[in-house]
Amino acid sequence: MKIQKEIIDFEKGKSFKLFAPSLKNCFFWHYHPEIELVYVEALNGIRHVGKDISGFTDSDLLLIGSNVPHLNFDYKIQTECKQLVLQMRENFLQDIIIPVPEFDHIKTLLERSYLGLSFSGETKKRVVEKMHTMMNTGTFDSLMGLIEILQILANSNEVKELNSEDTRIKWFLNDKIRMGTIYDYIHENYDKKTNVNQIAEMVSLSTPAFCRYFKKQTNMTFTDFVNNYRINQAKIFLLKDSSITEVCFQVGFESLSYFNKLFKQHLGETPSEFRKRHLEKVEN
Incomplete structure (x- = not known):
């Protein structure tokens, strides 16, 4: 149950993966170089991202940066729980976002994600609707949907920074x-x-x-x-x-x-x- 590096496999020809995991009875305290967007829906739960430990009610939408340790959000939840997880390839920011000037706001968002960002209100509602739609669309339309989601998040004021300092894995490496x-x-x-x-x-x-x-x-x-x-x-x-x-x-x-x-x-x-x-x- 020590902190683990998660190895994420992507389908060939895809820049990201979107899936619905369930790890309720598993303590998965982990990190990975891929940036991750997580939606969790439950009556009540606890999120642990970096050094932040806080609760949520009904649902939560989180953007978690590269190599930020976090616990699976359905851990020990006793009521019904649904999750959607979107993981972007490690080079997504460098190869797809940074070279395009029109994506400057998205670039800032993804660079800031190392703090752990929790989104609420209308932002959360719109993004979750698009995530569900992406589950049933083709590869190109899904990528366009992801760009739309990132633009919505980048322009949102309905956001809370979970950490006030850098808590990427280098901070936790000596934790035994x-x-x-x-x-x-x-x-x-x-x-x-x-x-x-x-x-x-x-x-x-x-x-x-x-x-x-x-x-x-x-x-x-x-x-x-x-x-x-x-x-x-x-x-x-x-x-x-x-x-x-x-x-x-x-x-x-x-x-x-x-x-x-x-x-x-x-x-x-x-x-x-x-x-x-x-x-x-x-x-x-």
């Missing part, structure tokens, strides 16, 4: 800790009182060394990460039949007031406001 062990521990124990001493021992570090390592890797303390994971799991339960009090204890919090406070800090709304907004969206 199995992040999968940590993820699995949190997934299995988020609804209980987690023990940092226990997980430190599992990855053969002293507790202080583990805390330093984890903060360096994720920009979060272990406690903050666990709470973030709990809040993301809570979003799933809130859209089911459980009461807010039941959800609070289901995800491992011991205080309803603290759960409400932390939920609002993370999402800008209370659990009841979150539930009401999303259920109204479903009914409409």
Whole structure:
């Protein structure tokens, strides 16, 4: 479960590949020199791109630059999950985009993608529609569709940079800790009182060394990460039949007031406001 370099095979005569993978039960912490556009649709999930670890609700559209480590976005998702992944050949930027002056905005977009870019709103809607259309078109039309997608992304203001610094693989090469062990521990124990001493021992570090390592890797303390994971799991339960009090204890919090406070800090709304907004969206 150490970080892996993914070897991507392309069909002869094609500059990119578009497919729908499913790796739900596989921890695939990986990188590759190819730039990648990922659309994931799920009730709730966690994205890990570079040093950024954050949650998404309903869906996410991400542009991930060359050699940026990332985790498969369907990892441990317990609800229905759909993905579309578009990967461009390693030389796509240099050979196809850079030589064409009309593609200057796309060039800037792809060069900036090393930060990890998350797109929302109308941008996400338009791009996903085009990705689905590309699944059923010929080679030339698909390439034109990809150029259109990149132009839409390049001109969009509905974008969030996930990282504030360069997190390409050179930053992670000396990492010998199995992040999968940590993820699995949190997934299995988020609804209980987690023990940092226990997980430190599992990855053969002293507790202080583990805390330093984890903060360096994720920009979060272990406690903050666990709470973030709990809040993301809570979003799933809130859209089911459980009461807010039941959800609070289901995800491992011991205080309803603290759960409400932390939920609002993370999402800008209370659990009841979150539930009401999303259920109204479903009914409409």
